[in-house]
Amino acid sequence: MYWRTREELSLENRLRRSYYELLRDELDQFIMAHALKESYENFKNNNVAYPFVERKELKPRARIPKDEFSLHNSFLVIFVEDTIPQAYKKYIRFFDVNKTTKTNLLRSKTLSLGPDFDRSQKFLDSVHFYHFLKELLPVDYALLIQRDTSHAKTKHRYYLSHFHVRIDWPISEAAEDLARYLRYISKDVYEKGEKYAEDVQKKFFEYHALPDMIGGRRTAASVAAQYLRRLPFISTVYVSSSESRSLYRYCEQGVSRMVLMRLTTGEMEQVADRNNMPVRELKRFYMLDQNGRGGIFLFRVTYGHTAPAMPPEDGKLREIKPELFWITVKYQHLLPLPGIWEHPPLRVNLIYT
Template sequence: MAFWRVREELSQAGRLRRSYYELLRDEMDRHILQYALIDSYNNFCARKIPYPFVEKRELKPRARIPGVEYEPQNAFLVIFVEDTIPEANKKYIRFLDVNKTTKKNLLSYEILPLSEKFERSQKYLESAHFIDLLKKLLHVDYALLIQRDPASKLKDRYNLSHFHVRIDWPIADAAEDLARSLRYISKDLYEKGDKYAEDIQKKYFEYYCMPLMIGGRRTAAIVASQYMKRIPCITTVYAGSSESRALIRISERGVSKSILMKLTNKEMDQIAADNNLTPRTFKNKYVVAREKKDGICIFQATYSLTNHVRFPDDGKLREIKPDLNWLSVSGQHILPKPGVWKYPPLPLNVIYT
């Protein structure tokens, strides 16, 4: 069951807002990809540390990921909301006066030096200086919150309203909420016993394509994504992890993971030929870095839900079966370099090869 309205159900004003939000989200995708992957790669290069490329098996649903943290990898969490979060939700999404994006608060958290100029307009996405502010705040603990400014009456404006936003909804409550919506329980997480509750929590992580019981920003990301289903609009959550070395993106379309992938010269030539491109064009438009003759590209895997995670046709309660997969890989693509305008993602099936 959809928690947000599709375009055909929106008013003309709602459709315009949706279009504007999606346009801004496309821009946000570009900048977040740059920060999460390319800037992280450059951090490793600056320290003369070999980049730990993600193995293909790590992109499979239910994959086990080595629990190693890489300090040069940029870690962050961003919540980008189509509308404005009602204040009644502050109990679990901690956007308060003390962490509003004001100069006073930024100085108190020692994010801005005293000498640095800060203008209120910087926090609006249409500002030419917004990306500079975003990059200053991405490393801050907890999440950044971007939402529609309710004070803007004549047009929709989006601003980075809060930083250092804690997600305080318990994981057990989030798993219970998901299981109830899918009719695996009627009310309570523990109504069928401890083992059943444990299975539900494991499947909750699988639903968002996360390793079992991970912590930090990735857990906060999937808890925030589940909580935001209570608000009737679309939300996009971006998470960068020093363990996964991936950009995790959760939206109304589902989950995707983007990583850096190293390709040999022969592999690049083959991909170019398969897509009617010259090798030179491929390297100019898709290769973000070089290591000798190898090229480094951005690879994105997208995931879709299986029938076991869809609301049952008869609406009746059902039993959870832990062995059944809740996700499948639905798309595998090489992405163009951030900022490339005319070239689309290229299909590349590698996860199961």
């Protein structure tokens, strides 16, 4: 395990972990709303039918249509518990030139800046932070949120430190790193030939719940998630894709994917019955919109890694068997609407029905 559990932390760092997780809970809500709820509203306001994800697309190794949907919000956000060391700039490109300073933002023309620009809005505890974040989300490449180390008195304060952050670690090196960790190679990804190296790279994508050999933000997100495993603290990578119509989240808990899903009247009644609530309560706190006689809901699938995708207990080298699945569906939940406090996610079984 690359990160330390809570029990291994000092009391000071336990407090930081708690604060990070609290901020992440809030960020989850905003990110999910922007990626899915607001994307749905974009389609609706333009009188365009929303391209719902088919349930079969959520199964491991499922093929995903390669159409791009411009009305779907796309972005990449990296949120780390501590501060990324300077030595890691080689592959995560955050420099003075792409810091979130007024000068850099003016030069890039990515933000509507007035004369009363508030320099504190880049901090997560600012009342204007989410407005600031929303304006920067469409920017190419990634946004980086990390701990502010400039002031000793605010050592547990987080801020959006950089924008336009490129992830330049080659996919072959990311796949090689994962394969070494899982004991499928000893050193080099090509040590067993090109065909084996190709299998390693395909399995890298499967490990991150992605179709093989894709490009764009999802690849950058998976590579970033793998690279950040080198650091001794937790991190979270969010990526919203206009092709997959999904929000992916990579963190110490694993991989999850969130989509909008249509439920029939019968399915809504079943979910309500299993959770001992009236259908009207389900609609009020979980349903995003009406869809004929059914409804539209926020759905999350959490994937788990199978034995071939975990380090072997004996630590010995082994051979990749491409036919074996590396991920499986672990949990399925209907999520409450963003901002709903009193109602938890509801366990469901919709992918295989």
